[in-house]
Amino acid sequence: MTDLTEGNMFDPNEGQNSGLRRPIWIMLAALGIVMISGFIAGFSVHYQNEGGRAFNGIAAAIFAAAILGIIGLGYWTWQNAKAGKVSGENLTPRERRRRYILSGCIFLGWIMGIGLPIMFEGRGSAEAVTIFSNSPLPTNIALAFVFVLLVIVPAITWYWHRYAVDEMEESAYRDGGYYAAYAFLFLTPLWWLLWRGGLLPEPNGVAIYLTFSLVWTTVWFWKKYL
Amino acid sequence: MKNQLKVLRAMRNWSQADLGEQLDVSRQAVNAIETGKYDPSLPLAFKISRLFDLPIEEIFDDGFDGGEHV
Numbered sequence A: 001m002t003d004l005t006e007g008n009m010f011d012p013n014e015g016q017n018s019g020l021r022r023p024i025w026i027m028l029a030a031l032g033i034v035m036i037s038g039f040i041a042g043f044s045v046h047y048q049n050e051g052g053r054a055f056n057g058i059a060a061a062i063f064a065a066a067i068l069g070i071i072g073l074g075y076w077t078w079q080n081a082k083a084g085k086v087s088g089e090n091l092t093p094r095e096r097r098r099r100y101i102l103s104g105c106i107f108l109g110w111i112m113g114i115g116l117p118i119m120f121e122g123r124g125s126a127e128a129v130t131i132f133s134n135s136p137l138p139t140n141i142a143l144a145f146v147f148v149l150l151v152i153v154p155a156i157t158w159y160w161h162r163y164a165v166d167e168m169e170e171s172a173y174r175d176g177g178y179y180a181a182y183a184f185l186f187l188t189p190l191w192w193l194l195w196r197g198g199l200l201p202e203p204n205g206v207a208i209y210l211t212f213s214l215v216w217t218t219v220w221f222w223k224k225y226l
Numbered sequence B: 001m002k003n004q005l006k007v008l009r010a011m012r013n014w015s016q017a018d019l020g021e022q023l024d025v026s027r028q029a030v031n032a033i034e035t036g037k038y039d040p041s042l043p044l045a046f047k048i049s050r051l052f053d054l055p056i057e058e059i060f061d062d063g064f065d066g067g068e069h070v
Helices: A018-049 A057-086 A093-119 A139-164 A167-196 A205-225 B005-011 B016-023 B027-034 B042-052
Strands: none
Touching (some): A093 A139, A093 B016, B005 B016, B005 B027, B016 B027
16 A cells, blocks of 8 residues: 555546646657657668768768757656656556556567668668558568567557456547547548549548547547546 | 545545555546546446445445436
């Protein structure tokens, strides 16, 4: 049990969920680290392909700024995580598991962000792995993605729902699913009709997928935290 | 649904994390139940009832005033 006094009887997030701000900033900082890492990897591969000839002072400055950005965000994240622990931000076992899984997924995303541009070196454009691309992929890379989506992601998802998510969050997921399903059912034919009427460009599968995911995630966040 | 969870927890000097750990839910879930934003499932309500050794209806108030059923 927590050693409670009158001053800390209730948790910092009680009532207004004020304890929510720190984890959100930590998640955004982690996302920033992943994105800057991907940028550094792509940047390095680009200059390697050119034999290092165009790597001038400006390029070196951009490279150094990106490295400093990662170090800064990493330090800031570490300090905030430490501050959260010191201020008595106790976690229940499910929350602890959730944090481990999220950290693992961010690390995996970081590895992929760095690894993909390197894997693509000399094998076509790294643009092919960006989300809106329809460019051909090397077969082994396509199969690697399929393996991640068919084996790794479902396994993590199963563990996530079984051991990290509680019934309140399950309910938030369900609500998000309803909203997302209705958005899909209404908006997809709407776009298709507007395209046929010459008012919008051709429906794009990735845009629909992202909209579905965004609606689901937004409702989940609203139901769980707000 | 109105409930006495916050009062019962305070009487035992438990934090939301303490109660969440005993119920195997997150602090957000405890907070949402206490503020009436989320109604627990029947199994969780029974778990809460057993934990505080009180009948469910002494912890949760569904607003039923005892009027006649049709």
